[in-house]
Amino acid sequence: MVEFDFFREIIFPKLMEGTLMTIVLIVLSVIPQVLIGILIAVGRVYGNKVISRLSLVYVVFFRGTPLLVLLFILYYGLPTLGIYLHPILAAVAGFAMCGGAYQSEYIRGAIQSIKAGQMRAALSLGLTRTRAVLFVILPQALRRALPGISNEITYLVKYSSLAFMITVIELTGAGKIIAGRYFIYTYIFTLIAAVYLVLVSVVTRVQKSLEVRYRYPGIESGGR
Amino acid sequence: MEESRGPVLRVEDIRKSYGDNNVLNGVSFDVKLGDTKVIIGPSGTGKSTLLRCINHLDIPDSGKIFLNGEEVHGSKKNISKYRRQIGFVFQDFNLFDHLTALGNVMLGPIRVLNMSKEEARELARTELDRVGLQDKADLYPAQLSGGQQQRVSIARTLAMNPLLILFDEPTSALDPELIGEVLEVMRNLALSGMTMVVVTHEMGFARSVANEIIFMENGKILEQGPPNKIFYQPELERTKRFMHKISELYGREDREPQVAENQDNERRDNELEDDV
Numbered sequence A: 001m002v003e004f005d006f007f008r009e010i011i012f013p014k015l016m017e018g019t020l021m022t023i024v025l026i027v028l029s030v031i032p033q034v035l036i037g038i039l040i041a042v043g044r045v046y047g048n049k050v051i052s053r054l055s056l057v058y059v060v061f062f063r064g065t066p067l068l069v070l071l072f073i074l075y076y077g078l079p080t081l082g083i084y085l086h087p088i089l090a091a092v093a094g095f096a097m098c099g100g101a102y103q104s105e106y107i108r109g110a111i112q113s114i115k116a117g118q119m120r121a122a123l124s125l126g127l128t129r130t131r132a133v134l135f136v137i138l139p140q141a142l143r144r145a146l147p148g149i150s151n152e153i154t155y156l157v158k159y160s161s162l163a164f165m166i167t168v169i170e171l172t173g174a175g176k177i178i179a180g181r182y183f184i185y186t187y188i189f190t191l192i193a194a195v196y197l198v199l200v201s202v203v204t205r206v207q208k209s210l211e212v213r214y215r216y217p218g219i220e221s222g223g224r
Numbered sequence B: 001m002e003e004s005r006g007p008v009l010r011v012e013d014i015r016k017s018y019g020d021n022n023v024l025n026g027v028s029f030d031v032k033l034g035d036t037k038v039i040i041g042p043s044g045t046g047k048s049t050l051l052r053c054i055n056h057l058d059i060p061d062s063g064k065i066f067l068n069g070e071e072v073h074g075s076k077k078n079i080s081k082y083r084r085q086i087g088f089v090f091q092d093f094n095l096f097d098h099l100t101a102l103g104n105v106m107l108g109p110i111r112v113l114n115m116s117k118e119e120a121r122e123l124a125r126t127e128l129d130r131v132g133l134q135d136k137a138d139l140y141p142a143q144l145s146g147g148q149q150q151r152v153s154i155a156r157t158l159a160m161n162p163l164l165i166l167f168d169e170p171t172s173a174l175d176p177e178l179i180g181e182v183l184e185v186m187r188n189l190a191l192s193g194m195t196m197v198v199v200t201h202e203m204g205f206a207r208s209v210a211n212e213i214i215f216m217e218n219g220k221i222l223e224q225g226p227p228n229k230i231f232y233q234p235e236l237e238r239t240k241r242f243m244h245k246i247s248e249l250y251g252r253e254d255r256e257p258q259v260a261e262n263q264d265n266e267r268r269d270n271e272l273e274d275d276v
Helices: A004-046 A049-064 A067-081 A087-112 A116-124 A129-166 A171-182 A185-213 B047-054 B076-083 B101-111 B117-130 B146-158 B176-191 B203-209 B227-232 B237-250 B262-275
Strands: B009-018 B021-031 B036-040 B062-067 B086-089 B164-168 B195-199 B212-217 B220-225
Touching: A004 A049, A004 A087, A004 A129, A004 A171, A004 A185, A049 A087, A067 A087, A067 A129, A087 A129, A116 A129, A116 B076, A116 B086, A129 A171, A129 A185, A129 B101, A171 A185, B009 B047, B021 B047, B021 B062, B021 B220, B036 B047, B036 B203, B047 B062, B047 B164, B047 B195, B076 B086, B086 B146, B101 B117, B101 B146, B117 B146, B146 B164, B146 B176, B176 B195, B176 B203, B203 B227, B212 B227, B212 B237, B220 B227, B220 B237, B227 B237
Parallel strands: B036 B195, B036 B212, B086 B164, B164 B195
Antiparallel strands: B009 B021, B009 B062, B212 B220
């Protein structure tokens, strides 16, 4: 159906470029996304009235608006205010802000599942609230949130394709260009689906190894 | 120097209510260096709330707390300076689940006293040794019995070198066979001169270790005095009735290190519910 030379010289390099771009988008988005998630979650649970309310507004806004619309605002809208973002930066900002809102809910759930006695014990030792959150609450909550956090990251792998809508040629975009040019849609998109599957498997692998590494007795782990 | 002659802890007219529920109705007492005060009284009397108010885990509505003559109050940042000097042992231990026994004891020295890891580890080992758990240092809370967890929590508190330690029913969540080991650690602490305020129903401990017993009911101190007085010649009829009831329930003169029989214990629980 597709000759090997054609694959090697045209398809492979293009899809490879796209894959690399996808990986760049994911890698750049993950850390800010999780950090935003932690900040917003902590703000909602432990912040004063103002911080807690602001964090809630953040979540309502970013969960309530489509990511694509957000990307359009960042890339096509902001220039009217004189702010020009590089398309990659616009995409990463959108992924981080939107994903951060979802991450914050996973993390908030985990924080609230920690018994209040843990905080009381930390405070009674003389830790400040901030230190208690950093050294007692978050280490436990993040372990519990890990499945949720990775869940959102697997979404990120896939919604990174939206970056194409603001001119970033990532995997899906690169595929669409070749598929349209050579009229081989099924072939190309099946190939692309396989690449996403591999990327998601990597995320799952990393999740698994983190879970094993940070497991402590008392956490049910199942299996084996 | 003058200051050290005054009470380590002075509690002045503490009041606390939750909505319409007045939990503490003006409680005052002093604790001197080396004192072991035992607070007794029916459940729901505000004993635990009182302890939590002392280190501002609950903020009292009014009243004053003095630690070594300095008033405990102020901003959140300020309050942690007082808290580090007041140990707190919880009914349900509250060990940090993600840390080993050693890690639990090291956390305060590292994160509050800014000790180096090596120093903190050394100190933590010493404190675990003091509660007889040197061989459990690397186990996690989930791998320890209740009695062991409570002893680790005492070691965690000791590592902060507190001026005094508050014990909030430290043996109430324990199986009867495990109570003795915790009481023994507490008894040794008292003998070594640690200043302690203990809320407990363990009358054997109260009688043999306390130098003063405080009887509370309905958020007030009804009567206080040396164990002999409270146990044998209480002034108030109410105190007498409570002491009678509680010694009937808790039976033994001194349970440690003896083991209460399970049967007794179940009966005790049932009757306690009636009483409360």
